[in-house]
Amino acid sequence: MKNEKFDAIVIGAGVGGPTAGAILAKKEGMKVLVLEKASRVGGRDISFNFSEEDPETYKRLIANAAHTWYVKSEPDLTELFKQGYLKGYSFEAGIHTLQITERGRTNVCLTYLGKPLTLFPAVSAGWWHGGELYHFENGSERGGNFPWMNERDKEECGKINRLMVKISADEAHSYDHISLKEWMEVRTDNQNTKDFHYVNGTMNCTINDPANISAGDCILMNRAVARAGKRFSYGGCSTPGLPGFVQIPLKLCEVIEEHGGKVVTRATVKEVLIENRKVKGVLVEIEGAEEKIECPIVINSGMVNEMFNYIPENHFPYTFVKRVKGFWRAGIGAVYFGLGHKIVKEHLTFVPKIAGKEDGFDSDVRMGFWDSSGMDPGRAPEGKQLLDAYVSLVDIEAHNLELVNLAYEKMKKFMEDNYQGFKQALEWTLYTVSDSLVPVAQAPYQVGDARPKAKSPFIEGLYMASDSSECSMAANDAAVHAGIIAASRISGKDYVSEILPEYLRD
Numbered sequence: 373m374k375n376e377k378f379d380a381i382v383i384g385a386g387v388g389g390p391t392a393g394a395i396l397a398k399k400e401g402m403k404v405l406v407l408e409k410a411s412r413v414g415g416r417d418i419s420f421n422f423s424e425e426d427p428e429t430y431k432r433l434i435a436n437a438a439h440t441w442y443v444k445s446e447p448d449l450t451e452l453f454k455q456g457y458l459k460g461y462s463f464e465a466g467i468h469t470l471q472i473t474e475r476g477r478t479n480v481c482l483t484y485l486g487k488p489l490t491l492f493p494a495v496s497a498g499w500w501h502g503g504e505l506y507h508f509e510n511g512s513e514r515g516g517n518f519p520w521m522n523e524r525d526k527e528e529c530g531k532i533n534r535l536m537v538k539i540s541a542d543e544a545h546s547y548d549h550i551s552l553k554e555w556m557e558v559r560t561d562n563q564n565t566k567d568f569h570y571v572n573g574t575m576n577c578t579i580n581d582p583a584n585i586s587a588g589d590c591i592l593m594n595r596a597v598a599r600a601g602k603r604f605s606y607g608g609c610s611t612p613g614l615p616g617f618v619q620i621p622l623k624l625c626e627v628i629e630e631h632g633g634k635v636v637t638r639a640t641v642k643e644v645l646i647e648n649r650k651v652k653g654v655l656v657e658i659e660g661a662e663e664k665i666e667c668p669i670v671i672n673s674g675m676v677n678e679m680f681n682y683i684p685e686n687h688f689p690y691t692f693v694k695r696v697k698g699f700w701r702a703g704i705g706a707v708y709f710g711l712g713h714k715i716v717k718e719h720l721t722f723v724p725k726i727a728g729k730e731d732g733f734d735s736d737v738r739m740g741f742w743d744s745s746g747m748d749p750g751r752a753p754e755g756k757q758l759l760d761a762y763v764s765l766v767d768i769e770a771h772n773l774e775l776v777n778l779a780y781e782k783m784k785k786f787m788e789d790n791y792q793g794f795k796q797a798l799e800w801t802l803y804t805v806s807d808s809l810v811p812v813a814q815a816p817y818q819v820g821d822a823r824p825k826a827k828s829p830f831i832e833g834l835y836m837a838s839d840s841s842e843c844s845m846a847a848n849d850a851a852v853h854a855g856i857i858a859a860s861r862i863s864g865k866d867y868v869s870e871i872l873p874e875y876l877r878d
């Protein structure tokens with residue numbers, strides 16, 4: 373990199389930073405350098421084609437790039453690879469789907485950049501209620517058509533749904549710092565309506581307990597899905613085709629490189645260099661050698677909870693450092709079930725409770741699972757079914773191996789007890805856990821104005837662009853939002869309005 377000049381440096385080849393970098397490169401003509409500590413592009417969007425992997429690389433990459441750890445498998449990991457069980461399968465560091473499919477921020481922004489995604493939308497869904505599975509397809513739940521509800525329940529549920537959809541973004545944000553439970557309790561006493569929205573809130577925010585979910589952020593997500601014309605059984609989520617989710621960061625990095633920029637892997641930023649409250653560049657270690665790169669703009673897309681590992685905290689006010697370090701994370705227990713033939717008919721399925729406080733968890737534990745290969749046949753060998761199942765776990769639970777194993781047991785048992793032929797068809801399983809699906813959980817006091825701003829008010833030239841900095845809603849779409857906001861702050865242009873439709877802007 374010696375003697376090369378860049379207009380902006382992005383820390384991390386995940387989604388947020390490269391979104392900002394791609395917009396600045398393509399639209400502002402800026403020369404952008406992306407520095408990624410892992411050996412591959414992807415961050416938490418890393419994907420694996422198992423025909424080309426080995427167990428050690430897989431384990432190392434999911435831990436390094438995606439905050440995800442291998443826990444166990446059946447048979448054990450070496451055998452899974454050696455015996456060829458995983459041949460022809462492709463999947464992620466943990467389950468991944470894209471909310472709102474082609475009308476969500478990720479695809480809208482990539483389309484704007486000339487790189488639309490290939491997406492496989494869900495067009496059917498299952499919802500377990502009272503021990504029975506209810507099947508929906510192509511939006512058949514439209515208008516609150518939930519068969520387990522009586523007329524009064526439907527009317528009440530419809531009222532709450534309409535309230536969420538019609539609300540203005542400003543009003544939604546006014547509920548950022550109160551919980552979904554509090555918001556709901558004063559609006560309805562109808563149990564079926566509350567139960568429905570609490571499960572929905574978990575799936576939106578990866579948090580089981582509605583008392584921990586921000587009402588504002590959850591409402592913004594419901595509002596966006598409905599305004600995009602989607603339902604949970606119709607395009608409300610999708611999986612990107614091969615090579616999988618990693619195509620998102622790969623496409624963003626492609627744009628940067630096509631416009632004169634550079635993406636370097638195995639490049640760890642050791643320190644952001646700051647003098648007199650101004651960014652001067654970075655100190656980076658590439659292949660064991662340290663190098664200083666001067667640059668007036670640095671965009672950090674590493675998680676904000678970890679930013680002080682390489683941005684010295686003495687440059688920030690104590691209250692800011694304390695707040696950022698105190699953010700708690702939302703994680704998941706993710707299980708892949710490899711089935712010899714198709715057992716589950718629905719593309720995505722919601723189970724309101726598989727465990728609870730009585731088992732030592734924080735709250736009722738809900739499960740979701742995806743028929744990935746049903747949506748995208750390229751994900752599994754012909755005739756086989758790949759199911760991606762998950763439960764939400766708060767970070768403390770994700771680090772408690774006993775609880776994690778209990779969750780896995782309950783997940784598998786639910787499938788065996790409720791899906792005929794599941795036990796016989798199961799060929800292999802792979803169990804992973806992550807403490808950072810959402811590194812700053814979408815909880816009251818952790819969303820909206822609580823997050824670090826895209827443009828640092830403390831250090832000139834320092835910007836943040838990740839799903840843990842200024843943005844709304846969850847995960848990939850949040851990271852893209854953060855990237856667009858950062859590009860707007862750097863350029864002075866309103867890319868948020870230019871790129872995103874009204875329902876995705878706030």
Ligand SMILES: Cc1cc2nc3c(=O)[nH]c(=O)nc-3n(C[C@H](O)[C@H](O)[C@H](O)COP(=O)(O)OP(=O)(O)OC[C@H]3O[C@@H](n4cnc5c(N)ncnc54)[C@H](O)[C@@H]3O)c2cc1C
Pocket residue numbers: 383384385386387388389407408409410414415416417436437438439440465466467468469470471639640641642673674675682704706806808809810837838839840846847848849851
């Ligand atoms: C198990 C799991 C399941 C998920 N499921 C979904 C899902 O279904 N749908 C969805 O939309 N999203 C999902 N997500 C979330 C999604 O992957 C993230 O929202 C998205 O990847 C965030 O992008 P980002 O740029 O903010 O951060 P990241 O992807 O984490 O990128 C940050 C990058 O910065 C790099 N980095 C950090 N520090 C340094 C340094 N000092 N020097 C150089 N590089 C550095 C990291 O290695 C990383 O590559 C999931 C995440 C996980 C972990």
